[in-house]
Amino acid sequence: MKINKDMPAEEHSGPLMADVARLAGVAISTVSRALANPGRVNEKTRAKIDAAAKQLGYTPNAMARGLRVGKSNVVMIILPGSLYYGVSQVIPLVLQGINRSLSQNGYHLMIANLDRDEVSERHILDLAFGGTVRGAIILSSDLPVDGGRSLKDSALPIVSLLFDMSHVALPSVVTNDRQAVRDATAELVALGHRRFLYLAGPQGNYHDNERYLGAVEALAAAGLPETAIVRSGGSLDYQHGFQIGVAAATEFANLPLRPTAVIATSDDMAISFMSCVQRMGWKIPADLSIVSFDGAPVCEYSLPPLSTIEQPVEEMGQMAVNLLMERIDAPEKGAAIRHVIASKLIRRESFGPAPLEPDDFRSVRPKI
Amino acid sequence: MKINKDMPAEEHSGPLMADVARLAGVAISTVSRALANPGRVNEKTRAKIDAAAKQLGYTPNAMARGLRVGKSNVVMIILPGSLYYGVSQVIPLVLQGINRSLSQNGYHLMIANLDRDEVSERHILDLAFGGTVRGAIILSSDLPVDGGRSLKDSALPIVSLLFDMSHVALPSVVTNDRQAVRDATAELVALGHRRFLYLAGPQGNYHDNERYLGAVEALAAAGLPETAIVRSGGSLDYQHGFQIGVAAATEFANLPLRPTAVIATSDDMAISFMSCVQRMGWKIPADLSIVSFDGAPVCEYSLPPLSTIEQPVEEMGQMAVNLLMERIDAPEKGAAIRHVIASKLIRRESFGPAPLEPDDFRSVRPKI
DNA sequence: GGCCGTTTAGCAAACGTTTGCCAAAAATCG
DNA sequence: CGATTTTTGGCAAACGTTTGCTAAACGGCC
Incomplete structure (x- = not known):
C-alpha cells in the first residue's frame, strides 16, 4: 500500500508513459526507447507501442524529459523593447520565418520583450539561466x-x-546596409541629386551608423562635400518610426537649402514623412526622391509606391536559426561569424531624377 | 562513495539550490521556502539566503519546479497560419500587449503558428498536452x-x-464589429452614399460575417435594397490582405454601377485598394469614400489618411490575459463569456460625402 | 539440444525542485 | 523557571522522464 505523504499533482490530467507501457504490454524503458531512439527497438514492438500511445492520446511530458536530459526544446527571441522602432512593419515576417525554421528543427519559439525596465530584463535572464530555453536570437544591440x-x-x-554583434563574440546575421545605401546614394547622385536628407533612427543604433556611413561614403566618392547631407531624427523618445518621419517633415520644410533626396532608416518613417511633405505641397518624385529601408509589403501601396531597400528577413531568420542550431550542437565551434546577406533596392516611383534647379531655388516653395 | 552509474548532465552550468543553502548555512528546504513563499521564513535567514543567491547568481530551474508542482509558467498564443491575412499590421501590437500583461503575472509567452499543415498542429498539441504551457490564447477560428x-x-x-468562440465554450474577447460597421455605414448613408462595395477577407471568417451583416443591417434600416452592396474578395488564396485589395480594385473598375463607398475588412486591403483606384484616376474622397478595419498606425499616413475602425488590441490583449488568469485560477468558474470591447471609428479624410450623381453616372470614368 | 546474437524486461538512479510532516528552537505565559 | 504555544528547520519522498546495466527471453542455426 502506497503512503501518500505529499499531494502534489492533484489534477494531473493525461496518461503516463507507464500507462502506455501497460497497454502495449511492454516495459516503461522500452516505451521510452521506442519513442525517442528509433532503431533501438524492434519494429513490431514499436508499432505496438505507437498504437497504444495513439489510443491513449499520450504526449510525453516535456518538463520531465527536459529535466532529465538537461535540455529544453525552446528558443527565445529577444525583441527590442518599447519598441519596434522602425521595424514594426517587418516583425511579423521575422517571427514567422524564425518560427517556421525552428519548427522544422523540433523547437518552439518563446518571445521576450526587451523593454527598458528591470522586470523584463530579469525575466529574460530567468529564462536563460533557469534552463527554460536552449538558445536565443536577439534583435537588439544591448544584452540584458x-x-x-x-x-x-x-x-x-x-x-x-x-x-552586427560579432565584436562581442555573437554570430550575427546582417544585411550589407552600408553597401546598399552607398549604391542607392550613388544612383541618386547619378540622377542629379546634390543635397540629401538622412532620417535617422534611435541614437547610436547600429543600422544608423552603417547606413549613414554608406551615404557619406557615396558622397565622398562623388566628390561632394560632407555638408551635402543633413541628418535628422535620432531621438529615442518616439514610440515608433512614424513620429520620426512627421518631425523630420517639418524640419525639412524649414531647411534653407532644401534637399532633393531623402534616405530613411526605416519604411515607417519614410511613409509618414512622405505623407506629410506631400500634404505640404511637394511632389514626389518630381521635387523629391525618397528611398528607405526594410522592404515592408505596405511600401508597394503607398502613393507614390516607395522605393525601399529590402531586407530578406525570412531568409535571414532562417539563417539565424541554422547558426543557432550549429551553436547548440557544437557550442565552441567557430568564433563569432558575421553572415552578410545582400539586401536589394526595390526601385519604385518614389525614386527619380533630381528636379531642375531654378536660380532662386533657395526660396522655392510649392503652393498648395 | 557515490557511484556514477549514469551520466546525464555533463554540462550542467549553474549553481543549484543546494549551493545556495550551503553558502547561507541553511537547509535546502529553507531556501526553497524563502524564495517562493514569503513570510514562511525568518526575515534574517531570508536576507542571508537572498544574499547567497545573488552572490552565486542563482536562478531556480524552471523545469524542475514545473515538474514538481505540475504547472508551467508559460502561455502560448496561437496565431492564424499562413497568415496574418488582414491583421499583419496589428500583430506586433497584439503580441506586445499580451506579453506585457503576462509578464506582470509572472508568465512567459510562447508563439505557435497555426499553419495549415499537420506538423504545426501536432506541435501545438504537444505543447498543450505535454505540460509545457499553462494556458493558451487563440487568434483563429478553428482549433487544432x-x-x-x-x-x-x-x-x-x-x-x-x-x-467569438463562445459557442464552443471559450471565453472570447471581441469588438462590436457589427455595431461599428452598422454605425459607419449609417453615417455613409447619411452622407448620401447609396452604392457600397464590401471587401471581404478569407471565406467564412467570423469577422467577415459580422461586419458584412452590420453593413447589410444599416442598409436595411435606411430602406435600401440589398443590392446596394457588392461583396468582393473572400478568397483564401492570397498570402496577405494587400492582394485582396488589388484584386478588388480591378473588380471595382469593371462594375457597371460603381459604388461610391467602400468598406474593407482590414486596413491592408483598404490601403492597397485605395492605392490602385487612385492610380486609375479616381479621387478619394471626392469620388469614393473608404473606411476599413483594424486601426493600424500606418493608416494615419496614407494618402489620404484612411478612416479606420480601431480595434483596441492592447486593451483586448490585456483583457484576454486577465480572463486566462481567472480560468487558470479557477478552471471551472464561469461558462464561456463573451467580452465585447467597443471599437471606435477614427474619421479621417478618406471619408466624405457622396459625389453628386450626374445623370449618366453609369458611364462616368475619370480621365487619368 | 546447445550456442550465439538480438531484443526486451526490470531495476534503480538520477535531473532540481517542492512540500507534508515532525522535531527542534524560540517565544510567551503563569 | 518550567510548561505551553508558536515559529522555523530538516528529512525525505515525490513529479515523469531517461538511461546504464544485468539478466532473461526469443529465435535461428548447426
Whole structure:
C-alpha cells in the first residue's frame, strides 16, 4: 500500500508513459526507447507501442524529459523593447520565418520583450539561466543585465539578427546596409541629386551608423562635400518610426537649402514623412526622391509606391536559426561569424531624377 | 562513495539550490521556502539566503519546479497560419500587449503558428498536452486537431481573442464589429452614399460575417435594397490582405454601377485598394469614400489618411490575459463569456460625402 | 539440444525542485 | 523557571522522464 505523504499533482490530467507501457504490454524503458531512439527497438514492438500511445492520446511530458536530459526544446527571441522602432512593419515576417525554421528543427519559439525596465530584463535572464530555453536570437544591440547576472556570461548559445554583434563574440546575421545605401546614394547622385536628407533612427543604433556611413561614403566618392547631407531624427523618445518621419517633415520644410533626396532608416518613417511633405505641397518624385529601408509589403501601396531597400528577413531568420542550431550542437565551434546577406533596392516611383534647379531655388516653395 | 552509474548532465552550468543553502548555512528546504513563499521564513535567514543567491547568481530551474508542482509558467498564443491575412499590421501590437500583461503575472509567452499543415498542429498539441504551457490564447477560428488529440479536449484554459468562440465554450474577447460597421455605414448613408462595395477577407471568417451583416443591417434600416452592396474578395488564396485589395480594385473598375463607398475588412486591403483606384484616376474622397478595419498606425499616413475602425488590441490583449488568469485560477468558474470591447471609428479624410450623381453616372470614368 | 546474437524486461538512479510532516528552537505565559 | 504555544528547520519522498546495466527471453542455426 502506497503512503501518500505529499499531494502534489492533484489534477494531473493525461496518461503516463507507464500507462502506455501497460497497454502495449511492454516495459516503461522500452516505451521510452521506442519513442525517442528509433532503431533501438524492434519494429513490431514499436508499432505496438505507437498504437497504444495513439489510443491513449499520450504526449510525453516535456518538463520531465527536459529535466532529465538537461535540455529544453525552446528558443527565445529577444525583441527590442518599447519598441519596434522602425521595424514594426517587418516583425511579423521575422517571427514567422524564425518560427517556421525552428519548427522544422523540433523547437518552439518563446518571445521576450526587451523593454527598458528591470522586470523584463530579469525575466529574460530567468529564462536563460533557469534552463527554460536552449538558445536565443536577439534583435537588439544591448544584452540584458540584472543584478550580477548577464546574458553575456550565460552559456546559452545566442545569435544576433539584424544587428552586427560579432565584436562581442555573437554570430550575427546582417544585411550589407552600408553597401546598399552607398549604391542607392550613388544612383541618386547619378540622377542629379546634390543635397540629401538622412532620417535617422534611435541614437547610436547600429543600422544608423552603417547606413549613414554608406551615404557619406557615396558622397565622398562623388566628390561632394560632407555638408551635402543633413541628418535628422535620432531621438529615442518616439514610440515608433512614424513620429520620426512627421518631425523630420517639418524640419525639412524649414531647411534653407532644401534637399532633393531623402534616405530613411526605416519604411515607417519614410511613409509618414512622405505623407506629410506631400500634404505640404511637394511632389514626389518630381521635387523629391525618397528611398528607405526594410522592404515592408505596405511600401508597394503607398502613393507614390516607395522605393525601399529590402531586407530578406525570412531568409535571414532562417539563417539565424541554422547558426543557432550549429551553436547548440557544437557550442565552441567557430568564433563569432558575421553572415552578410545582400539586401536589394526595390526601385519604385518614389525614386527619380533630381528636379531642375531654378536660380532662386533657395526660396522655392510649392503652393498648395 | 557515490557511484556514477549514469551520466546525464555533463554540462550542467549553474549553481543549484543546494549551493545556495550551503553558502547561507541553511537547509535546502529553507531556501526553497524563502524564495517562493514569503513570510514562511525568518526575515534574517531570508536576507542571508537572498544574499547567497545573488552572490552565486542563482536562478531556480524552471523545469524542475514545473515538474514538481505540475504547472508551467508559460502561455502560448496561437496565431492564424499562413497568415496574418488582414491583421499583419496589428500583430506586433497584439503580441506586445499580451506579453506585457503576462509578464506582470509572472508568465512567459510562447508563439505557435497555426499553419495549415499537420506538423504545426501536432506541435501545438504537444505543447498543450505535454505540460509545457499553462494556458493558451487563440487568434483563429478553428482549433487544432491531430490524430486523436484535440485542443478542445485538453484541460488547458483557453481564451479566444478577436474571434467569438463562445459557442464552443471559450471565453472570447471581441469588438462590436457589427455595431461599428452598422454605425459607419449609417453615417455613409447619411452622407448620401447609396452604392457600397464590401471587401471581404478569407471565406467564412467570423469577422467577415459580422461586419458584412452590420453593413447589410444599416442598409436595411435606411430602406435600401440589398443590392446596394457588392461583396468582393473572400478568397483564401492570397498570402496577405494587400492582394485582396488589388484584386478588388480591378473588380471595382469593371462594375457597371460603381459604388461610391467602400468598406474593407482590414486596413491592408483598404490601403492597397485605395492605392490602385487612385492610380486609375479616381479621387478619394471626392469620388469614393473608404473606411476599413483594424486601426493600424500606418493608416494615419496614407494618402489620404484612411478612416479606420480601431480595434483596441492592447486593451483586448490585456483583457484576454486577465480572463486566462481567472480560468487558470479557477478552471471551472464561469461558462464561456463573451467580452465585447467597443471599437471606435477614427474619421479621417478618406471619408466624405457622396459625389453628386450626374445623370449618366453609369458611364462616368475619370480621365487619368 | 546447445550456442550465439538480438531484443526486451526490470531495476534503480538520477535531473532540481517542492512540500507534508515532525522535531527542534524560540517565544510567551503563569 | 518550567510548561505551553508558536515559529522555523530538516528529512525525505515525490513529479515523469531517461538511461546504464544485468539478466532473461526469443529465435535461428548447426
